[in-house]
Amino acid sequence: MLEETNHFSIKQWNEDDRPREKLLQKGQVALSDSELIAILIASGSRNESAVSLSQRILSSYGNSLSELGKASVIDLMHFKGIGQAKAIAIVAAMELGRRRRTAEALQRKKITSSNTVFEFIQPFIGELPHEEFWILYLNNSNKVIKNVQLSKGGITGTIVDVRLVFKEAVQLGAVGIILAHNHPSGTLKPSHADIQLTKKLKTAGDSLDIKVLDHLIVTEKAYFSFADENML
Structure with a gap:
């Protein structure tokens, strides 16, 4: 998909509507999500400003940056005015945000x-x-001494x-481990396979004097804890 050649660039907007200048004058927290995305893509299409285009994209993802973060380059290129370069810029920014959250998690x-x-x-x-199974090794x-992705599966x-x-x-030299895996379906109910x-793992850990402290089933916003439910 080709970028539009005739567009509203940020430089052509009224001074009060320029998100770059607004960021410099008031700081990044003063900008809306759509204004920040507009800075990434720099221009809209012939009949639409970058902010308007960004608002339309966000709206299609429920005005959720979390949902937008799941979009692929191909997904974003379906929007008129978004070519490959702009789509890549958005995906890269979303990934940087995810990595920042990961880095913050590693500090706790x-x-x-x-x-x-x-x-x-x-x-x-x-x-x-897709589903992944991770282990947290504790002293x-x-x-946490180390966290390891043990396996990576498909949808099921x-x-x-x-x-x-x-x-x-x-x-x-870990004395305890915590198991964690995600359910892409969103369900928090452990399956028979999860329980078994x-x-x-608990039986194997007991024989080595390494405690299985918990097993979490994780979704985007919630979790199920085997320890909290007295299932260990």
């Missing part, structure tokens, strides 16, 4: 509750369209190798 390494586990792991797996102060599930889980734990796998 002490686990004190199931909620802190959720806050830690959600940026990694909470919004994925005796409940601080993933495979976990119990031997790999505890091989890593022994090598790291948790029991299998």
Whole structure:
């Protein structure tokens, strides 16, 4: 898809409507989401400003940056006025935001509750369209030594190798582990396979004196904790 050649560039807007100048004068927090996106794409189409185009894109994703962050380059190129370069700029900005959240999560390494586990792991797996299984390895102060993606599956599930889980734990000197995987479907109810796998890992951990402290099922905004539900 080609970019429009005749468009409203930001330089042609009224001074009060220029998001770049507004950012310089008032700071980035003063800008709306659509104004920030308008800066990324720089121009709209022949009959639409960059801000108007950004508002239309956001609206189609429920005015949610979280939902927009799931859009691919191809998805965004379906909007008139968005060519490949603009789509790439938006996707790159969304990814930077996700990585910032991940970096912030990595700084909060002490686990004190199931909620802190959720806050830690959600940026990694909470919004994925496929299922992934992660392990958090903890020391005796409940601080995360390492977090590892053990497996990555399709829409319906993933495979976990119990031997790999505890091989890593022994090598790291971990005294406890926390299991976490996401449900792309959004359901928080553990499946029979989830329950059986948790029991299998707990039994293996007990034999090595490595505690399975919790197993979280994670969605975009919520979680299910086996420990909170007394299922360990």
